[in-house]
Amino acid sequence: MRILVVTDAWFPQVNGVVRTLDTLKARLEERGHDLIYVTPQSFRTIPCPTYSEIRLAVLPGRTMARAIETFQPCVIHIATEGPLGLSARRYCLKRGVPFTTAFHTKFPEYLHARFRVPVSWGYKGMRWFHGPSKTIMVATQGIEDELLRWGFSHIRRWTRGVDTELFRPRPKDSLDGVITGPRPWFVYVGRVAVEKNIGAFLDLDLPGTKIVVGGGPQLESLRARHPKVHFAGERLGEELATYFSVGDAFVFPSRTDTFGLVLLEALASGLPVAAYPVPGPLDVIGDAPVGALDEDLKAAALRALTIDPAACRAFAQARSWETSVDQFLANVHPFPPADFFPSDTAPLETAMERGAP
Structure with a gap:
């Protein structure tokens, strides 16, 4: 099956969305599917205001149309609500092409935290964006429940998995x-x-x-305010996995994550979790004896130190990427390309390649 995924979030960003999509790409290719990822790397971009690490595509419409019509996918999945996602959405609606979307990020809460935009305004925009989608994929029941309360519909589960070969216990003295x-x-x-x-x-x-x-716009200001904290910066691969494994407890202070892939990566590394009892941690951990969820984050962090690392590892080993890929494929809506795309499309003159950004 030819699958086209559109995402505004891609390398060199390092976050849960990028790592989820990168893993999905690899696993789908292993199963013999033909992929193209449309990412900011193939467009002229500008930095996102207040978050320069994020690059936003400039006027992507024509190149987006060429990418879709040249590849002639059987499935179009729009992963993000940025300029590329908007461009692909516009193309699909204009031509009656079915597509799916995913709700990865609580942008309404982020806009409120940064610019004090009312959360209700943000969710109105999200309903507009996702409304025409055949399926809105979400990672957890908690996020589905929240979206239902905000008036969303046609929601289906797309959970996450963890690479238990990379994220594994290592000697505590490794760093x-x-x-x-x-x-x-x-x-x-x-x-x-x-x-x-x-x-x-x-x-x-x-x-x-x-x-x-990790890296991000608050790094330097927090480093200046907390000189006793060890700020490691952005790490990838084995280095990242090593930082997980040497810890004694993983503290997850976010109240707005839709899943929190790092929770599973910590658990796979034998690292107990401390977090608030909010969607994300509640969905990933629940009442399993691998984390401490408490509105008193200090109490949760101290209680996490008493949890058995072996139980954490065993819990993560039961959360595979294969289940995640199965769900994704069950959620998409294949269609015959001949019904929608011209048959004489010119060659695609961008850096996009099949199976690569």
Whole structure:
């Protein structure tokens, strides 16, 4: 099956959405599907206001149309609500081409946190964007329940998995000398941005050492305010996995994540989780004995230190990417390309390639 995925979030960004889509791409190709990912890498871009690491495509309409018509996909999935997602949505609606979308990010809450835009306005915009989609894919029951309360419909589950070969327990002394603070080590991994509520973690009076892994617009200001915190910056692959595995507890202060892939990566590394009892942590962990969910984040962090790392590892090993891929394929809506696309499309003159951004 020929599958076209449109995403405004892509490398060099490193976040849960990008890593989810990258893994999906690899797993779909392993199953023999023919893919093209339309990403900002094939367009002229400008930096996103207040978040320069995110690149926004400029006037993508013509190139988007060429990409779709040249590839003639059987499935179009729009992963994000940015300029590329809007362009693909416009193309599909104009020509009556069915498509699916995913709700990865609580942009209404993020806009409220950054610019004080009323959350209700943001969800009105999200309903407009996702309304024509054949299926809106969400990662958890908690997010589905929230979207239903905001008036969304035709929602189906697309859960997440974890790479248990990369994210695995390692010797706790693997970063001794790199991290010099006393134990216990409390680890956070993710974007360093206001919507992640990292200050709620860094302001806690905890024993030992706090470690923050990731980049983002708040990195320098938080580094200046918290000189005793070990800020590791952005890490990938084995380095990232090692930072997970050397910790004693994983602290997840976000109240707005739709899933929190890092929760599964921490658990796969044998790292118990401390978090607020909100959608995301509640859906991933629930009442399983692998995390401590509490409105008192300090109490949760200290309680996480008492949890058995082996139980965390076993919990994560039951969450495979194969289930996630099966759900994605069940949610998409294949269609005969001949019914929608011209048969004499000119060659695509961009950097896009099949199976690659």
